[in-house]
Each structure stands twice: as C-alpha cells, then as structure tokens.
Amino acid sequence: EIVLTQSPGTLSLSPGERVTLSCRASQSISKSYLAWYQQKPGQAPRLLVYGVSSRATGTPDRFSGSGSGTDFTLTISRLEPEDFAVYYCQQYGGSFTFGQGTKLEIK
Amino acid sequence: QVQLVQSGAEVRKPGASVTVSCRASGYTFTTYYVHWVRQAPGQGLEWLGRVDPSGGSIHYAQNFQGRVIMTRETSTTTVYMELSSLRSEDTAVYYCARERPDNCHFDYWGQGTLVTVSS
Numbered sequence: 001e002i003v004l005t006q007s008p009g010t011l012s013l014s015p016g017e018r019v020t021l022s023c024r025a026s027q028s029i030s031k032s033y034l035a036w037y038q039q040k041p042g043q044a045p046r047l048l049v050y051g052v053s054s055r056a057t058g059t060p061d062r063f064s065g066s067g068s069g070t071d072f073t074l075t076i077s078r079l080e081p082e083d084f085a086v087y088y089c090q091q092y093g094g095s096f097t098f099g100q101g102t103k104l105e106i107k
Numbered sequence: 108q109v110q111l112v113q114s115g116a117e118v119r120k121p122g123a124s125v126t127v128s129c130r131a132s133g134y135t136f137t138t139y140y141v142h143w144v145r146q147a148p149g150q151g152l153e154w155l156g157r158v159d160p161s162g163g164s165i166h167y168a169q170n171f172q173g174r175v176i177m178t179r180e181t182s183t184t185t186v187y188m189e190l191s192s193l194r195s196e197d198t199a200v201y202y203c204a205r206e207r208p209d210n211c212h213f214d215y216w217g218q219g220t221l222v223t224v225s226s
Contacts, residue, residue, distance in 0.1 A: 046216070101151050
C-alpha cells in the first residue's frame with residue numbers, strides 16, 4: 001500500500017499570502033492518479049485537483065497542482081478567507097489512500 | 108444535479124453491525140462506481156471499498172475484508188455498506204463518494220453518516 005505523507009501538518013498564514021502544500025508518496029504513483037481535496041468543518045471533502053494538475057469543475061484558478069513520481073504539491077497563489085481548511089492528497093495504486101492532511105489556519 | 112444522500116446517524120454497541128445507505132440521483136447510476144470512505148473524529152480519511160453498480164463487482168480494502176459488505180439496488184439507485192463486529196475504533200463519519208470508472212478520484216460525496224459505537 002502506498003503511504004502518503006503531507007507536510008506541514010499545520011500552517012498559519014494570512015489572507016493574500018501564497019502557500020505550497022507538499023504530499024510525498026512512499027513509492028512512485030503511476031498514471032498521474034493523484035488528487036487533492038479541501039475539507040471544511042462539518043462538511044464532506046470537496047475535489048479540487050485530479051490527475052496531478054487538472055482543476056475540478058468550480059475550482060478557482062488560484063489553485064494549482066504539480067509534481068510527478070513521489071513528490072507532489074498544491075499551490076494556492078493568493079489565499080482567500082474561504083481557503084482556510086484542511087487539505088488532503090489521495091492516490092490510487094491498486095487501492096486508495098489519503099495523506100493525513102494539512103490544516104491551513106488564519107494567522 | 109448530482110446528489111448522494113445518505114441515511115441518518117446510528118448508534119450501536121460493540122459487536123453489533125450497522126448498515127448505511129447512499130441514494131444516488133442526477134446521473135446515470137450504472138455509469139459510476141460508488142465508494143465508501145470513513146473519517147474518525149479529528150482524524151484523516153480511510154477508504155473502505157467500492158461497488159460497481161453496473162455489474163455489481165466489488166473491491167474491498169484489505170483492512171476491512173471479512174467485516175464489510177457492499178451491495179447495490181439498481182431499482183432504487185441505492186448503495187449499501189454493512190460493517191459488522193463493530194468496535195469503538197469504528198466510530199466515524201462514513202461517506203459515500205462517486206468515481207467515474209478508472210479516473211481514480213472522487214468527484215461527488217454524500218453528506219456523511221455518523222456511526223457511534225459505544226457500550
């Protein structure tokens with residue numbers, strides 16, 4: 001099973017700042033099966049990015065995904081107040097696994 | 108619009124079983140897989156398995172083999188997840204989520220069902 005490790009665990013930032021979240025896999029992820037989700041308290045996760053870098057319908061263009069092999073990132077170019085949430089990466093390599101999440105909190 | 112509507116919260120004693128339902132609407136039921144993902148309080152996301160509503164094929168996560176059963180009812184566009192031999196660690200919010208076959212990500216999610224296991 002592929003283990004995903006996200007870093008950092010928590011980030012304290014201000015609106016308007018740029019942020020890059022990291023997701024590292026224990027082995028190479030094939031066929032670009034890497035996605036990112038946003039989750040707010042009391043809500044289900046929401047798909048943001050799939051196939052490493054494709055934005056889901058409704059995802060603002062300030063969100064961008066990149067990476068390959070074992071190292072992936074989600075960048076938010078300019079934080080908006082509604083972006084403060086928990087972010088999870090997810091992969092498929094025979095089974096589905098998620099990272100433990102990165103929490104973005106307002107500084 | 109696409110909707111996945113889940114059944115309500117459940118409370119069970121250790122050793123018991125629970126069944127959660129997920130009714131799909133707004134799309135052709137048989138053209139998307141339905142998965143189950145859970146989230147323990149304050150924790151991350153854990154995949155339990157998926158069912159193909161078209162042919163009924165099922166793929167369970169290894170951690171839940173022998174303890175979970177997923178079924179579908181095409182006449183009501185509903186998928187069911189039964190988890191047995193419950194223990195306190197199974198206390199979690201259980202989500203159903205949709206996947207277009209072979210896309211390997213989840214584009215729509217249900218609202219979640221809290222299952223509490225307590226004596």
